[in-house]
Amino acid sequence: MPSLRLYSPAKLNLFLKVLNKRPDNYHNLETIFERINLVDEIRLIPNSTGKIKIICDHPQVPKGPKNLVYKVSQMLQKEFGITQGVTINIKKNIPVAAGLAGGSTNAATTLLGLNKIWEIGLSQKQLVEIGAKIGSDVAFFLYNCSWALGQGRGERITPLKIKQKLWHVVVVPRIKMYSKDVFGRLNLKLTKKRVDANILTLALKTQSALQVGNLLHNDLETSILSIRPELLRVKEKMLKNRCCGVAFSGSGSACYGLVPSRRIASAVAKDLRRSYARVFAVCTF
Numbered sequence: 001m002p003s004l005r006l007y008s009p010a011k012l013n014l015f016l017k018v019l020n021k022r023p024d025n026y027h028n029l030e031t032i033f034e035r036i037n038l039v040d041e042i043r044l045i046p047n048s049t050g051k052i053k054i055i056c057d058h059p060q061v062p063k064g065p066k067n068l069v070y071k072v073s074q075m076l077q078k079e080f081g082i083t084q085g086v087t088i089n090i091k092k093n094i095p096v097a098a099g100l101a102g103g104s105t106n107a108a109t110t111l112l113g114l115n116k117i118w119e120i121g122l123s124q125k126q127l128v129e130i131g132a133k134i135g136s137d138v139a140f141f142l143y144n145c146s147w148a149l150g151q152g153r154g155e156r157i158t159p160l161k162i163k164q165k166l167w168h169v170v171v172v173p174r175i176k177m178y179s180k181d182v183f184g185r186l187n188l189k190l191t192k193k194r195v196d197a198n199i200l201t202l203a204l205k206t207q208s209a210l211q212v213g214n215l216l217h218n219d220l221e222t223s224i225l226s227i228r229p230e231l232l233r234v235k236e237k238m239l240k241n242r243c244c245g246v247a248f249s250g251s252g253s254a255c256y257g258l259v260p261s262r263r264i265a266s267a268v269a270k271d272l273r274r275s276y277a278r279v280f281a282v283c284t285f
Contacts, residue, residue: 004117008040008109009285010100011140012168012249012256014212015200018183018191018219022153026136027183029219030197031150032160032204033140036168037285040106041091042069044113051085052077058092068107072134073114079130082118095278097176099252101137108141128157137250146284147204149197162204165284166212167265168256169243171234172278175253177224182251185223213245213258220251231255237275241268 015032022028047053052073054063064070069088076082088110094102108131115122122130124142131138132155140148145159200215225232231248234255238246242264243257259265265281272279 003043003045004113006042006044006109006113008042008094008105009035009141010038010094010102010105010282011035011137012100012170013218014204014216014247015195015197016218016220016250017195017197018186018188020188026153027186028152029150029154031154032197032200033137033148033150034166035141035146035285036170036282038094038100038170038280038282039285040094040102040109042106042109042113043089044110044117045087045089046117047085047087049085050077050083053085053087054090055087056090056092058090058096060096061090061092068103068134068138069110072107072111072130075130075133076111076114076118076120080118080120082120084118086114086117095172095254097178097252098172098254099177099248099250100170100172100254101141101250104135104137105141107131107134108138111138112142128155131155149201160201160204162201164204164212166209167259167262167281167283169238169259169265169268169272170249170254170256170280170282171238171272171276172254172280173231173234173276174278175228175231177227177251177253179251181227182220182223185226186220187222190222191219209258209260210244213243216245216247216258218247218249221248224248224251224253228253234276238268238272241271243268
């Protein structure tokens, strides 16, 4: 089969509530995912050597077994007796270790692509089961939806029928944040108990960007700021610059602001680029 070129989108968490810690040391949570048009490009080139080779233009992306793309490719080979190899060329646009799920979306996109070029014939249910073994955010990207409710570790996905298209400005300071460190600082006694994903879901279906902005929530914010308190300045600067609401995405350093329109997103991004190198104007994808 010839090579396959695919696009791998990032995500934002508009809502993230941590419910409790599980016996396996992960956490049960409730989150609302939004797919955004900040995308990586992945090209899958099958080969007859049986080897998995990763090529990436980003120096901080691992090329071996630590890469989720490598892991999912190797898992498919072992579980389904695939003798064919693949060269995976990743063009990175999504910042690494920022809370935007760059690794997870690449893994999901690769899983979908290899299912085609290796002609494995997996159903969506089977794909999701494999994706959940690779990472908590992988499953979301295996569904063809812009919005979803994530439960469990985030791998139990319920697509949401939301027609609204939101615009955001995303600022990614050159700070890496790792999930294990952020969750390690989490104090469940300090998280808000009354926040509800249903309220935000209803707002996304019926209300304006301004009203939605007031409902953004992330239980991990306190942990993130305890590790890197200087990130609070990013949030404050965005709130002063026409953002309806500002929050951190997942467990990363990426801070996003909700704005009413594409025009305002472009203008705010231009202003913020005076202070930060990595600023993106993005929308629901």
